[in-house]
Amino acid sequence: MASQGAYEGEFAGLIRLGNLTYIGIYNGVIIRSSFIGYFTPIIAYESISVPTVLTPGNYSSFEATARSEIPIYLRYLVFNEYSNGTLMNTLSLITVNTSRPPLTIWFSSGYDCNEYNINVTFDEPVRVIPIPVIVNTQPPITYFVSNVSIVSVAPQTVLMLLEPGDIVVAESPITEANYTMYVCRKLMSTSSNGYSFLYVMEYLGSTGVSIPNSIIMNTLGIKQSSNLMNIVNRVFYVLSSGKYRLITYSVGPENLIKTGRGSIIDFMVFAMTALRIYGIPTRVALGFYGISSGNNSYVFSPGSNILWDESFIGNGWIMFMPIPSYVKPSMGISLSNLASSVIIGLILVLPWFIGYLIYILLSHVKAR
Secondary structure, three states: OOOOOEEEEEEEEEEEEOOEEEEEEEEEEEEOOEEEEEEEEEEEEEOEOOOOEOOHHHOOOOOEEEEOOOOOEEEEEEEOEEEOOEEEOOOOEEEEEEEOOOEEEEOOOEEEEEEEEEEEEEEEEEEEEOEEEOOEOOOOOOOEEEEEEEEEEEOOOOEEEEEOOOEEEEEEEEEEEEEEEEEEEEEOOOOOOOOOOOOHHHHHOOOOOOOOHHHHHHHHOOOOOOOHHHHHHHHHHHHHOOOOEEOOOOOOHHHHHHHOEEOHHHHHHHHHHHHHHOOOOEEEEEEEEOEEEEOOEEEEOHHHEEEEEEEEEOOEEEEEOOOOOOOOOOOEEOOEEOOOOEEOOOOEEOOHHHHHHHHHHHHOOOOO
16 A cells, blocks of 8 residues: 555646646656656646735735625635745646636535525726635634635636636636635545545645654654544644744744744644645645625725635645634734745734634535
């Protein structure tokens, strides 16, 4: 049997040569980000550029209003590495689906699900279209976003689904989008001998942070386990327990355990690094949470940005926020780039009441 994080057989995957990305079939053995075998290309795409670094300029003009039955997060960008005190996406994005709405983004396969219709209007036209999701804010992981469909946009335009990362870009800017979101209480399980989703292996590579395996395993109290959900929940519990303190400046993800404190980036990157060491593909997402204005209406702004982790378990992505659950909603956190002493300026207000409202609302809605 292959060791944890190692898979043998045929896998759909990518290989990059210059500005072209080839989709094809790997045949051999994958051990985390290393591959031994051969690759058969099927089709080539030219890479597409979207914001790749967590800086204020990439989201400082984002403002929107949503109408939704439940509180939501608007998922915006995805990062796979840490460098110079901030998050980066070093993966080349390619278009895997181009169409007019409806366009469906699949995150996982679940059951015992509820359907929610969401309308979002943007104060300024946008090309990167945020995706409404629900994020678990307290362990254990309870809810799973199965899929989100962009039903319509205004003005009408062609949409492009980019991978890796599940990012949607409009051919021309839009000012309004209508979505259907399915949230499930159960995640369908599959064999652990391989991944059914393309591009997942991209999130098993180095995070840019060096943390000894012994420190991670001693901190989490897990040497090895075949139950990947238990590992994710353990990381989630340890980092949100309050043992480690959330502060307004970075000490570096590699120093979080030693110092007992760190910034939100430190927490997210530590969790991403730890889970990849256990062979679980993990990435960091940037999004926004809404401030309720009553009547199922929520306002989103640059000041309501937030980070969370996404891990691939079985056959889907699960979303969770591994930071201390004692943080009050009024607390503002600014993130520092220690390497260059430049203030990133990301202001964080942690909406723990949102997680509570999601739990209450979903628990009392009958599954359709």
